[in-house]
Amino acid sequence: xxxxxxxxxxxxxxxxxxxxxxxxxxxxxxxxxxxxxxxxxxxxxxxxxxxxxxxxxxxxxxxxxxxxxxxxxxxxxxxxxxxxxxxxxxxxxxxxxxxxxxxxxxxxxxxxxxxxxxxxxxxxxxxxxxxxxxxxxxxxxxxxxxxxxxxxxxxxxxxxxxxxxxxxxxxxxxxxxxxxxxxxxxxxxxxxxxxxxxxxxxxxxxxxxxxxxxxxxxxxxxxxxxxxxxx
Numbered sequence: 001x002x003x004x005x006x007x008x009x010x011x012x013x014x015x016x017x018x019x020x021x022x023x024x025x026x027x028x029x030x031x032x033x034x035x036x037x038x039x040x041x042x043x044x045x046x047x048x049x050x051x052x053x054x055x056x057x058x059x060x061x062x063x064x065x066x067x068x069x070x071x072x073x074x075x076x077x078x079x080x081x082x083x084x085x086x087x088x089x090x091x092x093x094x095x096x097x098x099x100x101x102x103x104x105x106x107x108x109x110x111x112x113x114x115x116x117x118x119x120x121x122x123x124x125x126x127x128x129x130x131x132x133x134x135x136x137x138x139x140x141x142x143x144x145x146x147x148x149x150x151x152x153x154x155x156x157x158x159x160x161x162x163x164x165x166x167x168x169x170x171x172x173x174x175x176x177x178x179x180x181x182x183x184x185x186x187x188x189x190x191x192x193x194x195x196x197x198x199x200x201x202x203x204x205x206x207x208x209x210x211x212x213x214x215x216x217x218x219x220x221x222x223x224x225x226x227x228x229x230x231x
Contacts, residue, residue: 003190005037005189005195006034006181006184006186007035007037007185008171008172008183009041009171009185010067010174011040011174012048012173012175017175017226018174018176019176020177022048022055023052024177026055026056026064027061028177029062030059033180033181034181035062035181035184036191037190037191037195039065039066040052041080042069043071044068044071044085044088045068046066046082046084049064049082050066052064063191063192065080066080066083067082068086069109070087070095070099071088072091072095073091074091074092074129075092075108075109075127075128075132076127077138078106078109078171080106081103081104081105081192082102083102086098086099093136100137105196105199107169108157108166109128109145109173110127110142110157111130111132111133111141111142111157112130112153112160113127113128113145113153114126114127115127115128115130131160133160133164134160134163134166138166139166140166141164141167141168142157142169142170142171143157143169143206144168144169144207145170145173146173146182147179148211166202167198167201167202168205168206169185169199170185170208171185175219176215178218182209182215184206184208185204185206186204187204187205
């Protein structure tokens, strides 16, 4: 029986709104975590992922998947195993088609975090595709996202995935080093190929661990800074 691997499929760097550089992410994961695979999924760019792949290849670091968190009109969609950037502001269906056209996999990121209906109420940007995830050709649904405050959103995502029969993934959505791996995806094997196979066959298992108080405080500092910059 193959060994069980661990992947974090939703990480941000300084190439979008994360604090650490791609180099810092790779070095931290390689030296400080048990993760076998990571995906760098900066918002609407693959530049951070490409830098991470280059650094990992030079240093023998953790395996890195080129990814992107694409801002579709209906919500954020993670593309994995990408060859080129997927442009934002397409419909969710067109975004998924473009990811698949590249041979990539499409994951509904935090589907119930600030959906279209919620955004209309609070006048904010749309982050999750909501129940639309059950109607579109997603390869997996992110049911464990360890961003503080997403507990109910995760519960709804799990219900959606159970009803649709889609593969389930867990990811940290980390914007700081301390958050990496707090939610992750377990799979049989240790390679990116094994991970892809596990997603395609629906055999992935989401896992989660607790935050230390110090990490929560650092995440709060990131959130306050992010809000200040956005405004």
